Amino acid sequence: MASVLVLYHSQEYGNTKQMAEAVAEGASEAGADVALVNTNEHRYDAEAYRDVDAVAFGSPDYFGTIAGGLKVFLDDWYIARKKDRRGLGDKPFGLFYSHGGGGSARGPLEGFFGRMGTQVGETIESSGAPSEAVLTACRALGRELVGNA
Numbered sequence: 001m002a003s004v005l006v007l008y009h010s011q012e013y014g015n016t017k018q019m020a021e022a023v024a025e026g027a028s029e030a031g032a033d034v035a036l037v038n039t040n041e042h043r044y045d046a047e048a049y050r051d052v053d054a055v056a057f058g059s060p061d062y063f064g065t066i067a068g069g070l071k072v073f074l075d076d077w078y079i080a081r082k083k084d085r086r087g088l089g090d091k092p093f094g095l096f097y098s099h100g101g102g103g104s105a106r107g108p109l110e111g112f113f114g115r116m117g118t119q120v121g122e123t124i125e126s127s128g129a130p131s132e133a134v135l136t137a138c139r140a141l142g143r144e145l146v147g148n149a
């Protein structure tokens with residue numbers, strides 16, 4: 001069974017959380033074992049990332065970039081990988097983000113996470129609370145990730 005991680009930050013309204021849950025739903029429907037982790041609640045253990053087959057990263061736009069909790073994960077991942085690369089290299093990944101109307105985090109999101117492997121699908125964007133169309137795209141991303149795991 002494929003192991004899929006949905007690692008996201010959501011703190012203000014739950015907008016990014018709704019998107020993350022839809023990605024997780026799609027991945028579960030496709031038969032994956034899914035871990036859903038909000039970096040606002042937990043610091044994700046970069047060692048656990050070694051066992052992940054595919055991953056989705058989701059962030060709110062904070063000052064035109066990713067949320068600090070996700071940056072902490074990237075820092076932890078980088079340091080763990082310097083010690084031992086096994087399981088921390090190339091993985092299929094998907095991206096999603098929400099913003100308050102300004103929405104300039106796409107560049108930093110794709111830039112930071114581009115180093116994690118090969119992107120699956122397009123980056124999904126939501127202005128404020130996700131619409132049904134956005135949630136449908138998130139579910140499809142979850143299914144697609146499993147197909148690439």
Ligand SMILES: Cc1cc2nc3c(=O)[nH]c(=O)nc-3n(C[C@H](O)[C@H](O)[C@H](O)COP(=O)(O)O)c2cc1C
Binds near residue numbers: 009011060062099
């Ligand atoms: C600290 C902070 C900085 C933000 N900066 C921006 C910004 O630069 N551009 C923008 O469009 N929205 C910005 N927002 C709005 C959030 O990106 C938006 O409300 C998002 O949907 C919140 O996601 P969440 O409900 O999952 O926490 C900011 C919100 C916070 C709390």
